[in-house]
Amino acid sequence: MGLFEWLRSLFSSPKLAPRPSASTGPAFMVIDIETTGLSPKNDRILELALVRTDHFGRPLAEWSSRMNPEGPVGATHIHGITDDDVRNAPTFAHLAPFIASQLAGHALVCHNAKFDLAFLQNEFRRAGWDWPQTPHLCTLQASRSLLPQLHRYTLEACCHAAGFAHVDQHNALGDARATTRLLQTMLALDSKSKSVHQFHRLPNEARRVQWPTLPSRSPQRTPERKSLPKPPIRKQNSRKTEAAPLISQISASSVLEHVSNDNAANYVEVLLLALADHELTESESQALAELQQMSQLSDEEVTEIHRAVAASLADNAVADDIFSKHERTEIKTALMMLGIPEKLATRFFREAQKRRYVALSQGLPPLPDDWNVGEPLHVGDNVVFTGVDDALRSQLENQLKKAGVYLASGVSKKTVMLVTDGSFSGKKLDKATELGTRIVTPAEFEKLLTWIQPFEG
Numbered sequence: 001m002g003l004f005e006w007l008r009s010l011f012s013s014p015k016l017a018p019r020p021s022a023s024t025g026p027a028f029m030v031i032d033i034e035t036t037g038l039s040p041k042n043d044r045i046l047e048l049a050l051v052r053t054d055h056f057g058r059p060l061a062e063w064s065s066r067m068n069p070e071g072p073v074g075a076t077h078i079h080g081i082t083d084d085d086v087r088n089a090p091t092f093a094h095l096a097p098f099i100a101s102q103l104a105g106h107a108l109v110c111h112n113a114k115f116d117l118a119f120l121q122n123e124f125r126r127a128g129w130d131w132p133q134t135p136h137l138c139t140l141q142a143s144r145s146l147l148p149q150l151h152r153y154t155l156e157a158c159c160h161a162a163g164f165a166h167v168d169q170h171n172a173l174g175d176a177r178a179t180t181r182l183l184q185t186m187l188a189l190d191s192k193s194k195s196v197h198q199f200h201r202l203p204n205e206a207r208r209v210q211w212p213t214l215p216s217r218s219p220q221r222t223p224e225r226k227s228l229p230k231p232p233i234r235k236q237n238s239r240k241t242e243a244a245p246l247i248s249q250i251s252a253s254s255v256l257e258h259v260s261n262d263n264a265a266n267y268v269e270v271l272l273l274a275l276a277d278h279e280l281t282e283s284e285s286q287a288l289a290e291l292q293q294m295s296q297l298s299d300e301e302v303t304e305i306h307r308a309v310a311a312s313l314a315d316n317a318v319a320d321d322i323f324s325k326h327e328r329t330e331i332k333t334a335l336m337m338l339g340i341p342e343k344l345a346t347r348f349f350r351e352a353q354k355r356r357y358v359a360l361s362q363g364l365p366p367l368p369d370d371w372n373v374g375e376p377l378h379v380g381d382n383v384v385f386t387g388v389d390d391a392l393r394s395q396l397e398n399q400l401k402k403a404g405v406y407l408a409s410g411v412s413k414k415t416v417m418l419v420t421d422g423s424f425s426g427k428k429l430d431k432a433t434e435l436g437t438r439i440v441t442p443a444e445f446e447k448l449l450t451w452i453q454p455f456e457g
Helices: 003-011 092-103 113-126 139-146 155-162 172-191 198-207 252-256 262-275 282-294 299-318 325-337 342-361 390-403 427-435 442-450
Strands: 028-035 045-053 059-066 107-110 136-138 382-385 415-419 438-440
Touching: 028 113, 028 172, 045 092, 045 113, 045 172, 059 172, 092 113, 107 113, 107 172, 107 198, 113 136, 113 262, 136 139, 136 198, 139 155, 139 172, 139 262, 155 172, 172 198, 252 262, 252 299, 262 282, 262 299, 299 325, 299 342, 325 342, 382 390, 390 442, 415 427, 415 442, 438 442
Parallel strands: 028 107, 107 136, 382 415, 415 438
Antiparallel strands: 028 045, 045 059
């Protein structure tokens, strides 16, 4: 039995009938890959998994194989594949006839189709095969409209929102199985929609696509890496930390709200992934350059994206009204990686603070007619405590943080009022007296906080 026949036998299932053209037969082919890096043109597929499904997304058969990338395997700590694991594995060129025969006649499904299909197209090209224009469904893109409440659209997050856990992450077959379950959910939603059943039309369109059965040219030799003009991103690892919590909290959708080009989604997703460990590798930088070209993003639009990421970082940093030293360092490091001058960190912070104060000001009621506590407290005001009972102070601190009032450690010209019960006289009270700062009791401050007024800018 030859290699091709052996591979076909692995994919076959005793329950799987010959492929009919009726709606009860195979319809979708779910695909997932593990790669040596993020660049479709320069990196290679290490592992490929295929799950064939019917029109309802129910799995009929599955297959997976590792492949020799004819070079380093890349980030083993992510995909778990070592050089030894693929040393004797077949190359993509050897598997290309089998893979093409399995993809033919199916609508292709991937979570981030632009990424996976770009890798497949380039692997087929290297092997001397043509790649036809094939109908496909991207579950990541579909999730943006079907699951709009999500913070991030990773496969894990989408699966969780669909009501099931994603196991065997960063394993091609495990990811393909998870994408298959996500496909089932989406097909069920689509079948209930009053709109045109767009997902269900894809298999019929796919059957009309003519797939090649043989290569049209000789395989290419593995080319040397060619550098593309890179986006304004700088490699930065001198301040590398073990984690980048602010970046991990960023929502891709929140970034895209401030980006004018509708094709930027994939670039944003890969950028956030690349920034997560505070180190941009050459492969990641190259992949971003390729994504910029693939998405037809101008340099000005990429700068717009980078500034939107920086703004989101600052928004997360000020969410608790505390801009810690660690957060400041993380933002400065991210700005350097994004090609944004580090000196602008303070400006991003101030703008984020203003956005937070404006948001907290929405819906605040006006002062009552019988107001008698003088000038009201405003969102964004700066206050100082001294000589206040510990339990009461803790309670007031929690309230003022939620209200958007900044609690400073010392009195300055920015201080709007000093809160004290008069039981303690010290440097803070002396400074407040010197500057003519307003002094209020805890009871007065509670009332001021209850009727806090909008940010004045």
